[in-house]
Amino acid sequence: xxxxxxxxxxxxxxxxxxxxxxxxxxxxxxxxxxxxxxxxxxxxxxxxxxxxxxxxxxxxxxxxxxxxxxxxxxxxxxxxxxxxxxxxxxxxxxxxxxxxxxxxxxxxxxxxxxxxxxxxxxxxxxxxxxxxxxxxxxxxxxxxxxxxxxxxxxxxxxxxxxxxxxxxxxxxxxxxxxxxxxxxxxxxxxxxxxxxxxxxxxxxxxxxxxxxxxxxxxxxxxxxxxxxxxxxxxxxxxxxxxxxxxxxxxxxxxxxxxxxxxxxxxxxxxxxxxxxxxxxxxxxxxxxxxxxxxxxxxxxxxxxxxxxxxxxxxxxxxxxxxxxxxxxxxxxxxxxxxxxxxxxxxxxxxxxxxxxxxxxxxxxxxxxxxxxxxxxxxxxxxxxxxxxxxxxxxxxxxxxxxxxxxxxxxxxxxxxxxxxxxxxxxxxxxxxxxxxxxxxxxxxxxxxxxxxxxxxxxxxxxxxxxxxxxx
Numbered sequence: 453x454x455x456x457x458x459x460x461x462x463x464x465x466x467x468x469x470x471x472x473x474x475x476x477x478x479x480x481x482x483x484x485x486x487x488x489x490x491x492x493x494x495x496x497x498x499x500x501x502x503x504x505x506x507x508x509x510x511x512x513x514x515x516x517x518x519x520x521x522x523x524x525x526x527x528x529x530x531x532x533x534x535x536x537x538x539x540x541x542x543x544x545x546x547x548x549x550x551x552x553x554x555x556x557x558x559x560x561x562x563x564x565x566x567x568x569x570x571x572x573x574x575x576x577x578x579x580x581x582x583x584x585x586x587x588x589x590x591x592x593x594x595x596x597x598x599x600x601x602x603x604x605x606x607x608x609x610x611x612x613x614x615x616x617x618x619x620x621x622x623x624x625x626x627x628x629x630x631x632x633x634x635x636x637x638x639x640x641x642x643x644x645x646x647x648x649x650x651x652x653x654x655x656x657x658x659x660x661x662x663x664x665x666x667x668x669x670x671x672x673x674x675x676x677x678x679x680x681x682x683x684x685x686x687x688x689x690x691x692x693x694x695x696x697x698x699x700x701x702x703x704x705x706x707x708x709x710x711x712x713x714x715x716x717x718x719x720x721x722x723x724x725x726x727x728x729x730x731x732x733x734x735x736x737x738x739x740x741x742x743x744x745x746x747x748x749x750x751x752x753x754x755x756x757x758x759x760x761x762x763x764x765x766x767x768x769x770x771x772x773x774x775x776x777x778x779x780x781x782x783x784x785x786x787x788x789x790x791x792x793x794x795x796x797x798x799x800x801x802x803x804x805x806x807x808x809x810x811x812x813x814x815x816x817x818x819x820x821x822x823x824x825x826x827x828x829x830x831x832x833x834x835x836x837x838x839x840x841x842x843x844x845x846x847x848x849x850x851x852x853x854x855x856x857x858x859x860x861x862x863x864x865x866x867x868x869x870x871x872x873x874x875x876x877x878x879x880x881x882x883x884x885x886x887x888x889x890x891x892x893x894x895x896x897x898x899x900x901x902x903x904x905x906x907x908x909x910x911x912x913x914x915x916x917x918x919x920x921x922x923x
Contacts (some may be wrong), residue, residue: 453494454607454918455646455701456653458910464491465705472709481629484709491611492574499573499825507608509534510583514599516747517590524591539580545570547776576661577773582608586622588744593623603629610886612705614693616698616918618716625711630689634710642707644899651902654909654916656868657693659861660686661917667853668826672839676846679853680839687826688819689865694919695734699775721869725802726790726817737773741766756796763795766789774825779833783825790817872923 453460468487475483493500513531517524546569561775576731586607590596597603600865606629667675667683675683699716706713718731730738746766765783769785794802802810820837829835 454464454916455698455705456650456906456910456916456918458740458907461650461907461910468763480709481602484610485602485606488606488609488611488614490493490635491764492609492614495574495615501573502573503579503609504605506535506538506583507605508601510586511601511604512606513587514590514604517587518594518596518599528587528591532584535580535584535587539576539914542570542573542576544776557736578617578619579614579873581609581619581737582613582622585619585740589621589623596623597626597630604811610706610711612702612709612711612798613713616695617734618699618700618702618713619719619740621712621740622734624714632710638707638710642704642705645707646701646704647702647899647903647906649702650906652693652697652700652868653918654697654900654906656861657915658909658915659692659858660690660693660865662915663853663858664690668836668850670848672832672836674848676849677838677840677843678850679846679848680836682850682853684819684823684826684836686862688721688730689820689862689869691822691825691919692717693865694868694917698918711717712778719870719872721813721818722811723815723818724805724807725794725814726787727799727801728789729872730791737770740786741770745769759795762906763791768789777828779824779828779830782830783821786821787817845882 464487466484468514471483471487472480489500489504492503510531513527513534514716515526517531520527524689554761572623586604590599603626607620607622607625610620610625639666664683664686667679668687670679672680696717703713703715714736716736718735720729723729723732746762747766749761749762750758767783767784767788769784770787771780771782802813805813823837824830824833827836830881
């Protein structure tokens, strides 16, 4: 069930909120647990049973770690291995079997892998990382509250972050599960944040997705270089507004139930280096890998060569985390190489360059990476890249694919990928107390308009893709 669906907006969410606010405080976690399981079960009962089995296994490991005196590390290792094996089985078995089969000629018929494909459970990458975080946090911090099954289920299955993040760490959320307060201001902030995310997803991301799919799906030999650039620009905006919009909705929904989730995006497209980009893009994932993999590997404390190796390992894992495909591995290595280059001294040069030059460098790298992220066939991606830089003309140039609506959406996407809309409006209303009240009314009217326009867009089109549901 998508947050940006009419079923969620007008049936599931109102009922969930009504149940939550009608029950006394001692029953609120029970309501959240119930609606979260229903939310996930909407996508299939079988995967829900797998989710509950995974949670039960991790609850067992968590209790053993917390109770252990001398062998906590063994239980931690057992828990990590179990989670990784489950993730590898469900997410990477198809990839491994197909590639091994192709290498040794096991499967002769094109398009037939010769074995039953394993269906990828929705959100398994996210909830596996949540549980790995829980085991690691409990192992490292013995002052954390005693693990209970109900709190463990709610931590993992809490529906705002269950299927697409942000990746929430156990130590950041367990105290909120045990007790939290909610007030009108928090509800108001949650509604605003949700509406912003809905608008970003439905109005900007979906329109950019349609344009990107049209251009990238067209025979590249008949489009111009300008059209190729336009297609990649549209996808660059799509993936940002798709995922940051969903993260905004998740953060907003969490506030409606009294929770504060950490930010997941911070205007990544204003970055002046790839290193800065990864401090701003999918923050919960990059910091997860930093704290739970990079630092345990030794981080930057064992010399330059080991640091570079550790960085490349992190970005190989980041690529494969996004999907079981060679193009994701290539995308991860591509970013890792530039991170290593910047670490070896290139970032000092970038820091001295004018903003436009360092920003242009960063965006060229990021957009090139997105091309290999989007086009799964390597040869097709290279051909598309060649077309971009050939500066050739064609009847199907950029103007061929554009209309007034798509131009307006692209303009809005460029502006709001670099301008924090909510922070901007808050700054205006705080500059003059005498005019803050009427401006607040105007701002509320804008949010209402954004919501209504988003709903109108949903009712007038069935095109509502979400990239990160594949991960």
